[in-house]
Amino acid sequence: MQIDPITLSVIQSGLQQVCDEMDLSFSRAAFSPVIAEANDRSDGIYSAVDGALIAQGSTGLPVFVGTMQYSTRVLIEMIAAGTAAAPQPGDIYIVNDPYLGGTHLMDVRFAMPVYRNGRIFCWLSNTGHWPDTGGAVPGGFSASATSVEQEGLRLPPVRLFKQGVLDPEIYAIICSNIRVSEQRIGDVKAQAAALLVGEKRLERLLDRYGDAVVEAAIEELRLRASQQMRANIRLIPEGVYRSVAYIDSDGVVNEPLEIRLSIAAKNDKLTFDFTGSSEPCRGPMNSVLATTLSSVYLAMRHIFPDVPISAGAFEPLDVIRPEGTFLDAQYPRPVSGCAAEVSQRIAEAVFAALVEALPDRVTASPAGSSGNFALGGFDPERGQGYVMYQISGGGYGGNANHDGLANGCSTIGISKAPPVEIMEQQYPVLYHRYALREGSGGAGYHRGGFGLDYEIELRRGDATASFVMDHGRFGPPGALGGRDGRVNRVIVARDGVAMEPEHLSKAQDIPLKPGDRVRVQTPGGGGYGDPLRRDPAAVARDVRLERYTAGEALDLFGVVVSDAGVLNEPATDAARAGQGEA
Structure with a gap:
């Protein structure tokens, strides 16, 4: 018809x-x-x-x-x-x-x-x-x-x-x-x-x-x-593109997991092969096959957003089943981290593999963590239990056209953090801080966007805190000479004593009492391109807005900014070696 x-x-x-x-x-x-x-x-x-x-x-x-x-x-x-x-x-x-x-x-x-x-x-x-x-x-x-x-x-x-x-x-x-x-x-x-x-x-x-x-x-x-996806794929020069992405740990064994990816571009088809990735892990950072497939699809949607959402858009994307790896979890492997964390590392691997082939379309790596923070306890004032779930944003990677977005939603979705006012109304918590994490974006010709910095205090009752996040060991990678974004940090202050979890951004059942606090600093995005090529005026503006110090401007971008905000020419290697904060 x-x-x-x-x-x-x-x-x-x-x-x-x-x-x-x-x-x-x-x-x-x-x-x-x-x-x-x-x-x-x-x-x-x-x-x-x-x-x-x-x-x-x-x-x-x-x-x-x-x-x-x-x-x-x-x-x-x-x-x-x-x-x-x-x-x-x-x-x-x-x-x-x-x-x-x-x-x-x-x-x-x-x-x-x-x-x-x-x-x-x-x-x-x-x-x-x-x-x-x-x-x-x-x-x-x-x-x-x-x-x-x-x-x-x-x-x-x-x-x-x-x-x-x-x-x-x-x-x-x-x-x-x-x-x-x-x-x-x-x-x-x-x-x-x-x-x-x-x-x-x-x-x-x-x-x-x-x-x-x-x-x-x-x-x-x-x-x-x-047809539209195939036409876009033909923009990629034929060849094989490779990358490696890392997960901090599985939450049980404190060693990194590897996602090894090769993408074969031929005619109007892409073949994704995860051979060589880590074996199934003991902890909850396994991914089921459906999530692994979906992660590839959404990464390509980021690269070619003009293609309508339809099953037809996935037909030119052939994902070889990653049997024997943690990306094809079988019962009874735990999987709570697959959708919010592993999926974003898979997308990150796709971006890293294709950024050189499509530098005008692919960004440096985004924050790549949903910041899963769960707090469960009993509220004596209301006489009932509760489970609070907090997600948070992070920096996007820089790209060929502009700096990365600050405090953007996760790679896998458009979920936004619930308003602070709603959370304080529904749960016995008080937010002491909810701000951008200035300077967390990776340096680059176009720098990465900034992550989020928030701090929560438990006001009443006892509770337990649990986290499944990532990028606590490795920051979001930069692209084409850009530097990595800052890592995720979780700091728990109990009885006034601050500690960081053994697995950095993964922990469970941390007991909290009234007055105890949890602070989360989410990653910034990776930088795109050589930081020494960044517009000095843009560096000076970041210093003026207190996103970076003058010393960081010199160390990261090679630009000297005076206390009066006067911009000088980019520093030479000799000046950078011998001059501190201006």
């Missing part, structure tokens, strides 16, 4: 609008700040045949672009095989099993079939980060976990809603295995309501144009996304 360009464009925008409204509905109705304020969620439309992505909300987390497609396909296969219950109209499945196309256990997916004339036309699915799914520590980020059972409740695909009615028995099982369960009903109903909103909006589109026309448009959009 031939579809005219105007109709095709309208249907494409209509499908996108369906997903955007699901996103908005989910956030507006959710109880948990991590969903309602931080937008740690995503919604999409998927093929009834193979689960292929049709459209995804523009404000959803990019890391879910591949995992939700993968999990929908697995659900369809399990239904066909009889290992999952066959659906009826109004049924909504719940699943968070990482090995069935998920991420970590806290990312809980709902999936609902949309029926037209007695057949499933497509699937609607969404993912929301629940603040807790049980396990050894509040929030699920167990830095010392050695099996997935220690991380929380693992759910295979089961029908939580049957013909539109919440199954009280399944819901009771879930609530009996998680903390602050009385709050989950708000997130559950919000997640289900978002799918129902999507169903109504999609039905309007189908009623307007007809099922056959919309189906033909979906196929055409998939084909065009594939």
Whole structure:
């Protein structure tokens, strides 16, 4: 069926609008700040045949672009095989099993079939980060976990809603295995309501144009996304590009993990090979296959953002399954760090491999950590327990056109940190500091953006703190001569005595009492290009704004800035060796 360009464009925008409204509905109705304020969620439309992505909300987390497609396909296969219950109209499945196309256990997916004339036309699915799914520590980020059972409740695909009615028995099982369960009903109903909103909006589109026309448009959009990605790939000179990215440790064994990547560019196809990467690790920094695939996809989306989000955009990207490495975790390997941390190291490896081939499109490495900080305890003033989950931004890498963005969201998503006022209102904490981490960006022709510096005090009751972060040992790498951004730092002050965790930015079950504080300084982005080529006026401006000292301007950029702010010519090597802060 031939579809005219105007109709095709309208249907494409209509499908996108369906997903955007699901996103908005989910956030507006959710109880948990991590969903309602931080937008740690995503919604999409998927093929009834193979689960292929049709459209995804523009404000959803990019890391879910591949995992939700993968999990929908697995659900369809399990239904066909009889290992999952066959659906009826109004049924909504719940699943968070990482090995069935998920991420970590806290990312809980709902999936609902949309029926037209007695057949499933497509699937609607969404993912929301629940603040807790049980396990050894509040929030699920167990830095010392050695099996997935220690991380929380693992759910295979089961029908939580049957013909539109919440199954009280399944819901009771879930609530009996998680903390602050009385709050989950708000997130559950919000997640289900978002799918129902999507169903109504999609039905309007189908009623307007007809099922056959919309189906033909979906196929055409998939084909065009594939063609557009292939056209972009042809910009990459044929050859093999290599890189290595490092993870600080797995949280149990205090040794770095390696992601070794080679990308073969040939004609209009890229082949990604992770052979030589570290073996499966004991701690929670393993990645399941779905997350590894999705990390590659989102990295290429960063490089070629003009390609529409569709399964067709992934077809020219061939990822060789990294069997025998920590990037293809098998049960019962722990995986709480896969979505928020390992995924960003994978994307970092893709950027590092392709920056020389596409210097005008690829940036230096961003902060690359979601800064997962969970605080769980009992609030005596309110007489109830709580689980607080804090994510944070960091610096973006510099690029060919400008400096990196300061305090940007993580590579894998557009989640933002919840407002300080909301966090202080909901939890017994006080923020003493919430500011840019000046000077944390790597020096370069275009410097990296700055990270975040915040400090939280526990006001009342006892609590335990847990962290699963990264880039505490190695800062985000610079590119094309740029310097690395500063490393992540976590400082815990108990009874006035400050300490840093053994694994730097990974720890769990740190006991806190009122007055104890936690300070987190997130990484700055890597610098892009030779720092000695940076515009001296830009260096002077950074000094004037107290982003760098005059001494740092001299050491990092070779520029002498006087106390009066007068800019001199870039320093020579001899002057740099013999002159201190001007």
